[in-house]
Structure formats: structure tokens, C-alpha cells
Amino acid sequence: xxxxxxxYTDDEPGVLNRVTSLFRRRGFNIHSLxxxxxxxxxxxxxxxxxxxxxxxAKLAHAHLExxxxxxxxxxLSRFPSIVRDLVLLRVKADPDIRxxxxxxxxxxxxxxxxxxxxxxxxxxxxxxxxxxALLDVMRPYGILEIGRTGAVAxxxxxxxxxxxxxxxxxxxxxxxx
Amino acid sequence: xxxxxxxxxxxxxxxxxxxxxxxxxxxxxxNLYDALLDYPAIHHVLARHEQGAxxxxxxxxxxxxxxxxxxxxxxxxxxxLVTGLANAMLDSIPMVAITGQVRSNLLGTDAFQEIDVxxxxxxxxxxxxxxxxxxxxxPAIREAFAVARTGRPGPVLVDITTDAQKARTRxxxxxxxxxxxxxxxxxxPAEASLEQACKxxxxxxxxxxxxxxxxxxxxxxxxLIALAEKLNIPVITTLxxxxxxxxxxxxxxxxxxxxxESWTNKAVQESDLIIAMGMRFDDRVTGDLKTFAPHxxxxxxxxxxxxxxxxxxxxxxxxxDLRAVLTALLPRLETMEHADWLSQIRSTxxxxxxxAILSHEGLIQAPQVIHEIWKATEGKALMVTDVGQxxxxxxxxxxxxxxxxxxxxxxxxxxxxxxxIGAKMGRPDxxxxxxxxxxxxxxxxxxxxxxxxxxxxxxxxVVNNGYLGMVRQWQELFYDKRYASTxxxxxxxxxxxxxxxxxxxxxxRYEDLAPAIQRARAASGSYLVEFRVEPELxxxxxxxxxxxxxxxxxxxxxxxxxxxxxGAQR
Ligand SMILES: Cc1ncc(C[n+]2csc(CCOP(=O)(O)OP(=O)(O)O)c2C)c(N)n1
Ligand SMILES: [Mg+2]
Numbered sequence: 001x002x003x004x005x006x007x008y009t010d011d012e013p014g015v016l017n018r019v020t021s022l023f024r025r026r027g028f029n030i031h032s033l034x035x036x037x038x039x040x041x042x043x044x045x046x047x048x049x050x051x052x053x054x055x056x057a058k059l060a061h062a063h064l065e066x067x068x069x070x071x072x073x074x075x076l077s078r079f080p081s082i083v084r085d086l087v088l089l090r091v092k093a094d095p096d097i098r099x100x101x102x103x104x105x106x107x108x109x110x111x112x113x114x115x116x117x118x119x120x121x122x123x124x125x126x127x128x129x130x131x132x133a134l135l136d137v138m139r140p141y142g143i144l145e146i147g148r149t150g151a152v153a154x155x156x157x158x159x160x161x162x163x164x165x166x167x168x169x170x171x172x173x174x175x176x177x
Numbered sequence: 178x179x180x181x182x183x184x185x186x187x188x189x190x191x192x193x194x195x196x197x198x199x200x201x202x203x204x205x206x207x208n209l210y211d212a213l214l215d216y217p218a219i220h221h222v223l224a225r226h227e228q229g230a231x232x233x234x235x236x237x238x239x240x241x242x243x244x245x246x247x248x249x250x251x252x253x254x255x256x257x258l259v260t261g262l263a264n265a266m267l268d269s270i271p272m273v274a275i276t277g278q279v280r281s282n283l284l285g286t287d288a289f290q291e292i293d294v295x296x297x298x299x300x301x302x303x304x305x306x307x308x309x310x311x312x313x314x315x316p317a318i319r320e321a322f323a324v325a326r327t328g329r330p331g332p333v334l335v336d337i338t339t340d341a342q343k344a345r346t347r348x349x350x351x352x353x354x355x356x357x358x359x360x361x362x363x364x365x366p367a368e369a370s371l372e373q374a375c376k377x378x379x380x381x382x383x384x385x386x387x388x389x390x391x392x393x394x395x396x397x398x399x400x401l402i403a404l405a406e407k408l409n410i411p412v413i414t415t416l417x418x419x420x421x422x423x424x425x426x427x428x429x430x431x432x433x434x435x436x437x438e439s440w441t442n443k444a445v446q447e448s449d450l451i452i453a454m455g456m457r458f459d460d461r462v463t464g465d466l467k468t469f470a471p472h473x474x475x476x477x478x479x480x481x482x483x484x485x486x487x488x489x490x491x492x493x494x495x496x497x498d499l500r501a502v503l504t505a506l507l508p509r510l511e512t513m514e515h516a517d518w519l520s521q522i523r524s525t526x527x528x529x530x531x532x533a534i535l536s537h538e539g540l541i542q543a544p545q546v547i548h549e550i551w552k553a554t555e556g557k558a559l560m561v562t563d564v565g566q567x568x569x570x571x572x573x574x575x576x577x578x579x580x581x582x583x584x585x586x587x588x589x590x591x592x593x594x595x596x597x598i599g600a601k602m603g604r605p606d607x608x609x610x611x612x613x614x615x616x617x618x619x620x621x622x623x624x625x626x627x628x629x630x631x632x633x634x635x636x637x638x639v640v641n642n643g644y645l646g647m648v649r650q651w652q653e654l655f656y657d658k659r660y661a662s663t664x665x666x667x668x669x670x671x672x673x674x675x676x677x678x679x680x681x682x683x684x685x686r687y688e689d690l691a692p693a694i695q696r697a698r699a700a701s702g703s704y705l706v707e708f709r710v711e712p713e714l715x716x717x718x719x720x721x722x723x724x725x726x727x728x729x730x731x732x733x734x735x736x737x738x739x740x741x742x743x744g745a746q747r
Contacts, residue, residue, distance in 0.1 A: 010357070013307075014295065014307075017296075017299070018299065021299055021300060025300055055486060058486065059483055059486070059487060062481075062482040062483035062485070063483045065482065065483075066361075066481070066482075066483055068303070068304035068324055068357070068358075068361070069304075071360060
């Protein structure tokens with residue numbers, strides 16, 4: 001099962017290495033990992049999708065919290081949340097079938113961001129499922145290149161306010177029995 | 178106040194209370210050592226190998242409860258710390274390692290003696306730092322000490338470039354007050370978990386406390402004993418938990434695990450409640466997890482959340498400082514008796530005394546060596562061991578009234594001698610014994626010279642069985658006696674010691690054991706006794722790796738005379 005973690009860390013050299021090294025040596029399989037700045041300078045935010053079972057997720061969470069540079073961990077798979085992927089997709093598109101592809105792209109609310117003589121680039125944001133569907137639809141036309149970000153996630157509703165969240169991570173790892 | 182980075186390092190160490198440090202100089206710490214001459218408040222112990230220095234800092238920390246400090250130069254020096262750091266990491270020992278690094282403008286160029294030390298030590302330190310500016314030194318060192326001591330302790334490494342050591346800057350101690358470690362300060366024990374724990378404890382008929390290293394690390398020995406006494410619950414310890422309470426305490430049943438006693442392993446398997454305190458259900462402790470304590474509910478108290486449910490699924494986890502938990506539990510629980518349960522365990526409890534088990538004829542048997550040291554020191558010496566059979570025999574036959582210092586998690590041969598040096602420096606008031614095997618003693622034998630240079634009195638017992646005994650034992654039991662590369666030759670240890678300036682003698686007859694031990698204790702300086710022992714003795718009981726905790730290979734019956742003695746066979 002996929003588990004989505006949002007991890008706030010110190011923005012320092014080597015932190016990404018510490019996080020990935022942790023997953024590697026504990027035998028976790030990272031499905032995707034994205035990292036970027038936050039509303040606070042000095043704080044980075046990672047979204048990590050890990051394939052593991054419930055116990056694995058609990059341990060991954062606890063191991064993450066032990067990393068000195070980790071400020072907070074949210075396990076979004078436990079809460080209603082928004083998970084988005086972005087894909088850039090180069091599709092083979094000779095002029096005669098170009099309109100057909102563009103029409104399909106509209107259905108996925110994908111934007112055409114570049115047109116070349118015999119191909120075009122689509123940009124699409126959405127859940128992993130939606131993007132997989134878009135890829136399925138485009139495959140018959142000939143996909144030349146895929147660039148995909150991996151998930152960025154955020155919890156829905158009140159209570160989560162980024163770096164300043166009053167929510168403390170450990171609440172979510174109290175075993176539920 | 179303008180100081181060089183090197184001076185700032187010493188200023189910080191002094192303020193952190195590190196008056197004794199262990200290390201070895203080299204090109205990238207030459208500034209640091211140069212500045213050392215102006216800081217007579219610091220006693221620097223020159224080891225003969227950085228691994229030795231690292232284990233010394235480790236032993237120093239275990240003996241004194243303070244944070245050990247080790248210093249090494251870049252590249253080869255830092256690489257020699259690796260084993261020692263890993264050892265400290267797995268046994269949760271608070272240590273700060275300071276390494277020199279090449280000039281910052283050479284970083285990443287494979288410069289002379291450049292190694293990515295923070296990269297190499299990433300998984301074997303609690304945290305590490307690469308410092309390239311003198312103004313960053315004080316905050317990094319202060320934070321390093323805070324991190325090493327906060328929550329579950331561990332080693333922290335600070336890698337400092339030569340230019341940062343050389344450059345001058347304003348030294349501002351106050352500005353570097355660590356903050357970030359506060360994220361990792363243990364939380365108060367959760368009320369709900371305490372209540373659940375009390376409920377389980379109140380209803381248990383056959384409870385056991387499994388006490389680990391965490392008891393010592395949180396300074397909870399007194400509280401542990403108070404709780405055990407109030408509830409009359411037997412205490413069973415891990416190898417590193419041996420120091421938690423005196424062996425003579427009536428509730429101390431001894432050690433469990435692969436070489437634990439039959440009655441402790443059996444008690445664990447029959448228990449209906451395990452209260453695990455500062456221990457982590459290591460595979461050497463639990464045996465096969467599927468059959469481990471099948472009837473027991475489990476309460477697990479640990480400061481490290483990531484230990485909860487890692488190996489053994491528990492019913493009530495309490496993630497907090499152990500001492501705080503024990504303090505909170507004590508007033509909530511009523512006095513209990515558990516008379517039947519205690520007498521059931523005690524009736525199966527034997528004496529595991531070498532005298533009762535082993536023949537006095539023929540060659541000395543290693544347990545007898547341990548037994549005689551125990552008798553002579555009345556269990557009150559600070560014992561340090563190396564790794565192997567002698568280590569397990571020490572744990573079984575020395576009845577520790579005070580501490581035991583041993584490499585648990587990593588099982589590092591070569592740990593013992595340097596750790597004993599560190600331990601003696603951390604507790605000069607204590608009689609310190611190091612028990613080592615003929616194999617492991619040769620791994621850091623060079624540190625004999627450090628003993629002389631420091632003028633220390635350490636009693637050295639080398640248990641010479643002519644084998645890498647613990648591996649030989651496995652070969653005997655599980656590999657058809659195919660002794661591949663386990664017979665090991667040794668030098669004349671007494672002559673070696675003499676060459677270093679240490680007196681000693683060899684003992685090979687039972688009747689010479691006690692007098693030799695007395696001569697060692699009475700000698701004004703360090704003294705080495707080489708005990709030539711029965712080569713092919715094995716450590717029992719033994720739970721073969723992966724077997725159930727109750728599936729023990731028991732001590733074989735003593736050949737002739739023992740059969741007559743009641744209770745000799747277990
Ligand atoms: C550095 C290191 N290398 C190898 C081992 C594997 N090992 C564990 S015990 C042992 C034998 C130790 O022999 P010795 O020091 O003579 O002690 P004995 O078991 O004979 O008492 C070995 C090789 C180890 N634990 N550490
Ligand atoms: Mg040996």
C-alpha cells in the first residue's frame with residue numbers, strides 16, 4: 001500500500017541524503033520523493049510516497065522523526081488530503097492527428113505547452129490515477145518522453161498550517177487499537 | 178574575544194565538561210593540537226590507533242556517565258574511527274568525535290587524505306556536521322553535545338576543515354545555545370498508556386521485568402529496583418542490562434537470551450506479562466520471534482518510538498524517558514506479592530557457579546577463571562570484556578554488584594582493552610579488570626602502551642584457548658567440527674606485556690588461579706595474567722540462532738565427580 005508522508009526539514013546541505021539513506025538502509029521502497037522550499041526560509045518540505053504496510057509506515061514515520069534535521073512529519077494517508085503529480089508528456093503528433101490529441105488533452109485538462117512539426121508537449125496536473133489514465137490514452141499515438149514529478153501532497157481542511165502547524169506529528173503515530 | 182577556530186574547539190570542550198579527551202594527531206588537526214598546549218585543563222590521551230581512542234572514549238563514557246570525546250585527523254584517522262562510532266551507535270553511547278577535514282576549497286577534489294567523512298559516518302552516527310567557517314564551530318559543537326545526550330544517546334561527529342580551525346573569529350559561547358535538539362526531548366509518558374500498563378500489571382500472575390541498557394542510560398536504577406520490590410516482580414536483564422541492579426538482589430534472576438540461563442529464558446517463555454524497560458528485543462535476546470513469550474502481554478517502555486513494534490508487537494507502548502515512566506508508575510501501583518511465581522522461578526534457578534559445574538582436574542576451564550576473579554573481587558570490580566566466549570562466561574559467572582562494560586550491539590572484537598583504559602580514566606576510584614580472548618586481545622594490543630603512558634592500573638585477564646572460540650563453538654555445533662581458520666596462534670602474552678613495561682604471568686593449573694589473581698590485584702601497576710584454558714569448551718546454555726528461547730542446548734553433565742554433586746547438571 002502507498003503511504004504519503006509530508007516531512008518538514010531544516011533546509012541544509014545533505015538533508016535529502018539523510019532521508020533517502022534512511023529509507024534505503026531500513027529496506028523501504030520509495031515510490032516518489034519531491035522536495036522544495038516552504039513559506040518559511042530555512043525550512044524545506046518533502047512529499048514522500050512509500051510502498052509499505054501499516055507497520056512499515058509506522059516505523060518509517062518514527063525513523064523519520066528521529067532524524068535530527070526533521071522538524072515534523074505528517075502521514076497524509078491517514079487524513080483526507082490532496083495528492084498531485086505533474087507530468088510533461090511528449091507525444092508523437094503528425095499534423096493530421098494533432099487536433100484529435102488536443103481534444104483528448106482538453107478532456108484531461110492537460111495544456112499543450114509546445115508544438116513541434118511532428119510532436120507536441122502536454123502538461124497535466126492531477127492525481128496519479130488521472131495521469132496514468134492520460135498516459136494510457138496517449139500511448140496509442142506514441143509517447144516519446146515522459147517527465148513526471150512524483151507526488152506533492154497537502155492535507156485538506158483546518159488544523160494543518162504548514163511549517164507552523166500546531167498539529168504534532170507524534171499524535172498520528174500513537175498506535176490505534 | 179577573537180580566537181582561532183582551534184582555540185574555540187578547546188574552549189567549547191572545556192565548557193562542555195570534557196576534561197579528558199582521546200585522540201591521535203595528524204595534518205588536518207595540527208592546528209588543534211598546537212592550540213592544545215595552551216589548554217592545560219584538558220588531558221589528552223594519546224592512543225596507539227584511532228580505533229583504540231574511539232573505544233576509550235566509549236568506555237570512558239560508559240564508566241563515568243559523561244560524554245566521551247575522541248579526536249582524529251582527516252582521511253585515514255577518521256576512517257579508523259568508523260568501527261568505534263558504529264559500536265557506540267548500536268549501544269547508544271553519548272560521544273562526540275571531532276575530525277579534521279581538508280581545506281574547504283579542496284573539498285570534493287579527492288585531495289590528499291580527503292574522505293567524505295560525514296557521508297561515511299552518516300548511518301553510524303546520531304548526527305554529524307561538516308563545519309567550514311570558524312564562526313560555525315561553537316554552535317556545531319554545542320549542538321553536538323546536546324544531540325549526543327538527548328533522548329536516546331549516541332555518537333555525533335563534527336568534521337572541521339583546516340581553514341576553519343586556523344581562521345580567527347569572535348568567540349561567542351552564549352550565541353550558540355542549542356535549540357534544535359529540543360525537538361527530540363522525550364515527551365511526558367502518556368496518561369492513557371500509564372493507566373493501561375497499570376491495569377496489565379495489576380492483573381498479571383506471572384510478570385517479568387526485562388531490563389536493558391536504557392535503565393542505566395536514563396539513570397533509573399533506583400526507580401527500577403523500587404518498582405520491582407514494591408511489586409515483587411522478577412527482573413531479568415539483557416547483556417547490557419547486567420549493570421542495572423546488583424547480582425545479589427533477590428529479585429535479579431540473571432540474564433536472558435542466546436546464552437542466558439535456563440531459568441530466565443524459561444520464565445520469559447512462561448510469563449503472562451513482560452514489562453520491557455529500555456531494551457529493544459534484539460534477536461540475541463528473543464530467539465525465534467514467532468515463539469517468543471507466547472502467553473505474555475507486553476508493555477514496552479522506550480525513549481525511542483522507532484523501537485516500538487519493530488521486532489515484537491507490544492500491547493502497551495510507553496514512549497518516554499524510562500525514569501519518568503518509573504516515577505509515574507510507582508505511586509499508581511499497590512504492593513503485590515507474586516509469591517508462587519517467584520518460588521516457581523527460584524526452584525528452577527540453579528547456581529551457575531563454575532565450582533559446581535566444572536571439574537578441577539585437567540586444564541583450567543575458562544568459567545573457573547571468571548569465577549575466581551569474581552570471588553577475589555567480591556563482584557565489585559568494574560568489569561570490561563572483549564567479545565567471544567569469554568564475554569559470555571564473564572556475563573554468566575561474574576556476579577556483578579557494579580558495572581559491566583561490554584560491546585553488545587556490534588559485538589566488536591578489540592573493544593575490551595581500549596574500553597578498559599577509558600573506563601579506568603572515567604572511574605579511577607574503581608578496580609578495573611579487562612577480560613579478553615586470545616583473538617580479540619591481539620586486535621588492539623597496541624593500547625598496552627597507552628596504559629603505560631597514562632600510568633594506569635588495569636588488571637588484564639587474557640583467556641587463551643588457542644581458538645577464536647565463539648566461532649569454533651559454532652563450527653563444532655553446527656558445522657561438523659570443521660574448524661576453518663579458527664585455530665589461532667598467539668605470541669607469549671607475558672613477554673609482550675613485559676616489552677610494553679607491564680608485569681604478568683601465565684597460569685595453566687587450577688591451583689595457581691587464585692594466587693595469580695591476587696598478585697595482579699596487589700601489583701602497584703597494571704598486570705597481565707594469561708590463563709591457558711581448555712581449548713574446546715563451549716558456552717552453555719545456548720539457544721541456537723533462530724531457535725525458540727526455550728530450545729536451549731544445556732550445560733553437559735560434568736563427567737565424573739560432578740554427577741555426585743546435587744544440582745550440578747543443568
Ligand atoms: C572485529 C570482529 N571480527 C570478527 C568477529 C567475529 N567473532 C565473534 S567472537 C569471535 C572469536 C573471538 O575469539 P577470542 O577473542 O579468542 O575469544 P574466545 O571466543 O575464544 O573467548 C569472532 C572471530 C567479531 N565479533 N568482531
Ligand atoms: Mg580464544
